[in-house]
Amino acid sequence: MKNIDVRLKLLFLIFILLLGSASTRPQFLIFTACFFGCLIVFTRPPLRSFKRLLIPLTFAAIFFLAHFFFGGAPMETVTILGQLIRYSPQGFVMGRLLALRIASGVLAFFWFAQSSTLTQINGAMTWLRVPAPVVAVLSMTWRYLSVYEEEICRMRQARTLRLGYQDWRSAAVSTAAIGGQAVVRAFDHSERTYRAMRIRGFDGRATAERPKPLTVTHFRHAIPLFTAAVLFLALYVGRWQVW
């Protein structure tokens, strides 16, 4: 997967995201999520990196639940494990769609990020004529995320050592405190990260690998992606019904 030119991967990603955001069929979105899930497994990223999926997927779950329970009238009831639960059928449909869009999009992005380096991604964005400031900001955000993740880990360890996660109540307090502290530290750390970038020649422009012109070999390597793109398109327009 790493042999496929990052520009073609980016185009594929954009294509799938466009289809995903236009699609209203949950089956299509489930298929997309499963497809990228398989690609991610195939890419074999480090296990720790999967933690990055937690926050967006949690948000997806929250959106779903919010729509499910508070999606508006008419409300219906269902019995789950002996409990009578009121839910909104309309909210269920909306929430499911929203959550699946988030999940499939996040998995697609994750696959893309794990199978390409930052400078390659910057190069591809530059090739696609994305404005330089946007590339710079995205690049800085990405760099900052990995630094910040470590910072949060350290804060969590410091609290764990002082028994900050004894029970759900203390865990909630600790998590909330880390959340607040994280914002404060974000300013401090971003300043240091910026300084570290400056002393190594950062002048406001993102480093981008200037891509070589696309050749037949590039396209040949990307045949699996083109095949997948056609498959997705067929599924999207519904001419090839698998359900």
Next chain:
Amino acid sequence: MSILTAQDITYTYPGTNVPALDRLTLTVETGEILFLLGVNGSGKTTLLHHLNGLLRPGSGAVSLHGMLLGRYREKDLFSKVGLVFQDPNDQLFAPTVEEDVMYGPRNLGEDGEKAREMAAEALATVGLAGFGPREVRTLSYGQKKRAALAGILVMDPEVLLLDEPTAGIDPIGAVRIMELVRALNESKQLTVVVTTHDVDLAAVFAHRVCVLDKGQVVRTGPAAEVLSDAAAMRKAGLRLPRIAHLAEILRDKDDVDTETLPLTIGQARKWIKDRLGNKR
């Protein structure tokens, strides 16, 4: 010949009244290893940040090759004067070691392949050959220090500023890092400025020493002279190197006659042998 000069610089951090640097003057000679010694808060790090232009003095001037730092393009300046932060976690921000080390060359306009080669070479220089694909977070603290050093060495600076390069590293690791720095100094004529409060390290590796106290230079000169000046060292809140301290006790309390204090184990060995020889 001097390469870097700080002339009468004063700097006060915003929100404070006490100057971190107070009319400080310092000259760094080409090809030397200069140690800046001082207790915490004496202004060592602030001075380093002035020497590579990260901070601009409130008054006074810093110049490189006789030209004010402000007149250099930032890119040129940072590639000539490299600064390695005390905490490598502040310096390493890319997901993998290779990407981090490549960052400088890429900003200097090298293409990806060349930058990758340069990164591999720099990593080999600091003893981290083959560490390129490793995630930064998986490195030990000592390895992170080396990776941070590689990230600066890869830019081929003329002056290397090291902020507490051995802080938090085991004694053997600390000596290895300093031996690496000395080797670079000898092979490439790299000018090195090191901040530390480890006087024993300075005794072994420094050509010249400058003692800072409350943002001022209180003593500067050849390492042997400054490090055996007990009064100046203690006034700045520092101690003598262990070996010199022992010799001082022998001199003052046991009437062992000596003009100069040995600073290193090698010097002490010679000093003891001389005295044993005299007794025989």
